[in-house]
Amino acid sequence: MTIDHKARRRFLVNAGYGIGAYAFSGLLPGGGFISSVQAAEFLDPLAPKDPHHAPKAKAVIWLHMAGAPSTLDLFDYKPDLVKLHGQPLPDSFSKNLKTATDGGVGALYATKRTWKQHGESGAWFSDLVPNLAAHADKICFLKGSKTEGSTHVIASLKLHTSGLVPGRPALGSWIQYGLGTSNPDLPAFVVLANGRSTGGGGRGQVIWSSGFLPAVYQGTAFRQGDSPILHLDRPAGISDAEQKNTLDLLKNLNQRTAARYPADTELEARLRSYDLAYRMQTSAPEAVDLSKETAATKAMYGLDDKSTVEYGTNLLRARRLVEKGVRFVHVISGSPDDSLPDWDAHNNIEKNHGTMARLVDKPIAGLLADLEARGLLKDTLVVWTSEFGRTPYGQTGDGRDHNPWGFTSWVAGGGIKAGYTHGATDEIGLRAASGIVDTYDLQATLLHQLGLDHRKLTFQYQGRQEKATTVFGDVVKEIIT
Amino acid sequence: MYKKRLLHLALTSLLATTAFTASGAVDEDFMRTVEDTFKSADSAIGLKDAKTATADARELEKLFKEVTEHYVKKGDAEEGVKLSQKSVELSSRIVTTVAANDFDSAALASAEIGRTCKSCHNVYKQD
DSSP states (O other): OOHHHHHHHHHHHHHHTHHHHHHHTSSSTOOOOOOOOHHGGGTTSSSOOSSSSOOSSSSSEEEOOTTOGGGGGGGGGOEEETTTSOOOOHHHHHHTOOOOOOOOOBBBBOOOOEEETTTTTEEEEEETOOOHTEEEEEEEEEEEOOSOOOSHHHHHHHHHSSSSSSBBOOOHHHHHHHHHHHHTTSOOOOEEEOOOSTTTTTTTTGGGTTTTSSSGGEEEESSSSOOOOTOOSOOOOHHHHHHHHHHHHHHHHHHHHHHHOOOOOOHHHHHHHHHHHHHHHHHHHHHHHHSSHHHHHHHHHHTTTTHHHHHHHHHHHHHHHHHHOSEEEEEEEEOSTTOSSOOSSOOOOOHHHHHHHHHHHHHHHHHHHHHTTTOOOOEEEEEOOOSEEEEEEEEEEEEEEEOOOEEEEESSSSOOOOSSSEOOOOTSSSSSEEEEEEEHHHHHHHHTTTTOOTTTOEEEEEEEEEEETTOOOOOOGBBBO | OOHHHHHHHHHHHHHHHHHHHHHHOOOHHHHHHHHHHHHHHHHHHTEEETHHHHHHHHHHHHHHHHHHHHHHHHHHHHHHHHHHHHHHHHHHHHHHHHHHHTTHHHHHHHHHHHHHHHHHHHOOOOO
């Protein structure tokens, strides 16, 4: 008897009642079509793997401030900039920098914020982030952060994938590839975005793509609402028992065939993806269901306030996902309304940052407090960063331009020194002057905390051995406990 | 007459371009070649591909020598000279360590080139 594999596969695709659509749609972590060539690697690509060394962290919550906030108006207090307000940018500061972008170089522009030192560490915070300031002693500031490229697309790609063009895997993908999953019922790399223009901070899926790694490692974007993953729900009119019966039948048929064709790894991979999709019909909605959270917890994340509810919901979900073993949660900040796109304040920085800082301040403070209270902060790296910062010189009279040369990022938890500041920008905050941390170094350090050596985490692609942070990147040992 | 002038202009432009290229301008394209070669060498070391690693490292030696010359000519660029010379030495070390089948040491030299590149970029790269 000749078996018609094509007919069998058509049957599989058509008979899965929603799961079929899901498993073959590309929304499954690693979804889309699994080629027979790749299938061998897909047998259990998410099985837990040993780290290179003992880890200090289990998970990352990556807070991507899309559009690039001015850290000169949040964390990097520069009294000299206040003194020099209105003067042209001195040549001594701009040497070797291509400072002219779309808006040209305006006069130096002082922050209008009021500043105070907080905590035992005495870290500076502006009045835009009063709730976050209360957690000064949990935070490690990287005030000598720098990157390449002064356009959002290029710098966003570099921040997330260590590449300047699309095609490389995101950090979350490398982590899944290196460690596998610790919860087989959920994707190990989840993306949570709020607002209307946050398809990757306007950069799209390329910043959570698995690039040249197998698609199983890509980020899975969760939607707002009770049904976080498209096409995952069982269609109306099909009972759980009916679906289970159908899947059991499929499984039985597939297992019989698999027994006759043990070399058909593609079939084995598909069996596993059906299983995962079925399990996720329950686990994914449960992971984002906040009904069992207390009113106090919800308030802590700002769920009782219209201006913070969307972002706060994502952060509370992030905590729940990390609690359930998700390794990398990429949270993208989008505007809460249509009045502005994101943090990209080329003009009217007062209005922009007033809105955006209000959006994130209370929820992030709530996240840090909640993680600590639950004993999760010691194992979780909370990373606050953006594609670049903003210039100390003004643009259009009341805004700031892109600044890849010097800005602030911060990390909390996961074995990183708390209440510590590493590096600094120059006197006016234009470029990183000491303790320089490039995006490659940030990625290498996070991988290190998770037990992975960025030089040993490799994947062979088109004949070349690719590394997570390309040929660059050093662990920033000064910030590790 | 007009055609002659146009031809003269075209020839002059061609000669000028040729002269610029022959001078070995260390520009963005040149540095991209350096980075591509470095990435290829680093990969070959990881894959223990001695032939490619050696060829790439020898090419890197030449390229970094050109970078050194560039900074010497430029003047007031001691750091650039120092770092590019260091990269020449590190490239040479890759050649010798790979010849001795010591890929671990070659990988260390390669990682150090990455650091040296970054140090140099922090000072001289125009973003």
